Amino acid sequence: MANNLLTIVVPCYNEEEVLPETVKELGKILNDLIGQQKINANSKLLFVNDGSKDKTWQLIKQYSQKSQYITGIKFTRNYGHQNALLAGMSLAVKYSDMIITIDADLQDDVNAIYKMVDKYHEGFDVVYGVRNSRETDTFFKKHTALMYYKLMQKMGVNLVPDSADYRLLSKRATESLLSYKERNLFLRGMVPLIGYKSAKVYYPRKERYAGTSKYPLKKMIHFALDGITSFSIAPIHLILSLGIITTIVSIVLMIYTLVQKVMGHVVSGWSSLMISIWLLGGIQLISISTIGEYVGKVFTEVKHRPRFNIEEENYSIRMESKKK
Template structure:
């Protein structure tokens, strides 16, 4: 038994009472098999992070925590969001774990890829990305928008791993390097590649959600995408500048055209051209102010240095120290 290979599987939860029993069963079996095979320490754990759930999620986590020695829980005082839940789990586990795997509770990401990730870590890789090689269970709209997002981020110069979400393994040193990033506007998919270190991929087919409803509806997906773009690129600011230059050029052309028409005596008065110009320029100005405001808002959020989350209760540390 390699006692130093302690694995912690961090699972963020938000209103997951319907799927949690199956999640504990499936991931618990995977973890027990890894321990039996001697690939990870007997002190390895599953760490559920309750992100302000309103249902029975936390009571179930407490129940399983008493029932299974390898199940632990962390409870937020309120909802802080999926990315903060992942970060809290990693922050709690990093002092005791040699490797950390993050995965969502909905079982859409194939849990049978976990042993492959561990094997890759034992081969010397610090970062192992779980990559979807099939997204047939997603809607056509979601597949198309995801592809467009990854293409856009690539053109903006942001290094992402296509079709890789927040299902990954990080070594202890990779986790510590990631935790040195202090921004409040988290986009872990873009932050992890910045860590560097030796990385590889494990491929799997995405499944349908086992139970319950998706916690990422369209509005959250859009907000998440905007966070990713504005947190890693100032290209939108450059776009505003180019848009302004194009508008000025068009305005100059219109002025020359108007002057020529005046000289030739072909003056035609009308409200259409005036109103179109007003609405066009007004729309450009509002869009520009909104984009700049998005960046100013992020600066405002960062400079306050408020805590990313508040932990109300956690028993992970207690269980780890008991060994």
Template sequence: MSDVFKLSIVVPCYNEEDVLHETTKELTAIVKGLIDEKKISETSKIVFVDDGSKDKTWQLIDEFSKNHNVVTGVKLSRNFGHQGALLAGVTSASQDSDAVITIDADLQDDVNAIPKMVDEYLNGAEVVYGVRNNRDTDTAFKRSTAEMFYKFMGFLGVKLVPDSADYRLMSQRACQVLLSYRERNLFLRGIVPLVGFKSAKVYYARKERFAGESKYPLRKMIKFAIDGVTSFSIVPIKLIMGLGFFIVFFSFVLLIYSFIRKINGDVIPGWSSLMISIWALGGVQLISISVIGEYVGKIFSEVKQRPRFTIERDIYTEKTQEENKR
């Protein structure tokens, strides 16, 4: 493998005007440092993906792209969500890049891990995961729920890299395989391990958000977790079937028990037990229907085959074409 290769760093952005100056400064320093060390090509780029921001994010990206040769941008026509923005950036950058790194704009993921990822790539790894070495910056609630989520996904048979989000390096070949997965319900943390190829891990300490507000409040985190479960496993449906058989068996046992009590003349009318049973079974039925409905909804989204993202402007491609003409 050549020691000098073209690297693109994809950064999804949604209302990130407060942090974009610092993000550009830190990433630009990393890229230029790697260029000076002759590890990556001078044509390497930082690709900011504006995911339908409502603030000045795109204006800043456009400005930075004019002032910095390594900075480019992709503007989506509307908000497609974090996963869609990531995929749009990878789609654009992987066409002529030897490797692509994805990282969030909030600077919580340590940019100093990028050179280590590059070294692992040069050593032959085609997928390099950025993995948190601790969760000290998280609340106790978030730490415990994250641990439960990874354990539950493991129980369902979904292969995830614990404590690894969307901070990773992928070779061009790995990116092309990733893009061949056509599902609309994107959960890249689950899809990337399916790509295969030689992988490695780089550990780093996660920081506090530099500025602005988190784009993943509790509500979105719950939705993200549900998408992860229902996009990769049908075990919940099988569990519902098992629960149904258990309830039927338990009801049959209670029926026999009631007959025995009736024969012995030891029957006490129980309004409370009747109502509790009705409410309990009603709750189980509603939960079961909602789980099945989640799967049906995903089928509904998939069969429509709508675009996963729409690019309004692609500065990355514009700059690449200009460079090729020189």
């Protein structure tokens, strides 16, 4: 088979506990698809070591020496999940006809890969992995996620609800995605922008196989805010509206105060004064912080620093046969 070469990109950060099972599960999927002649026999698993502090990279190297279809790249330090995905796609797109991205924790059902490949053969360039329920989530996470998707929709950001970074992209779709040069990455918001024919594959999400989550609440909130400020200027408009409302309220209070003074009803207003100070102070701090977030993103973008630096990689060496 000359075409249909698949690379499965797996970002890894301190995944030594789950990696053996991940290699086993994804390796089985890869061999099954090769046996069914749906993908090229040179198809690969590409593990991206995102600055892990455990034995993740040593395990990747061991597996790559034992199995020809296992490859890997190592960052010089931790650059973050989104950059790890981008690095894997940037390398894989040189040789692959389709690329699937999936996390190493096995929460996303690997069996959905069969359906994704089938959708690719049906002519779809983008295939989203969408979870069919949120039963494994806590009450807080489930409802905040729903609120977040609704908020992003109202802000004009075209997200696929209940879809994260588990997806298939064709070669041309991947090349289009890589042409977006921003460094404030929010891939689940960027992929719908490329506009190619897309489909959805539904699957049940599982509990993490082993290890601990790499997305605690603080990191999830930062990621959510990054998504909002990377794709919408609605918060800036909200600040403008808030400023107008505050100004109108202040004018009304000023007129009310003057009327009370003329009528001789001057009463000590310590409480109302303190409330006003705190309210206006809070609004000002929120406004400055929001504007500062956008200024910070501009500051990051204009420096044009590299998104990541690779210390080691063996993918291109193993793929030389296809280049010939």
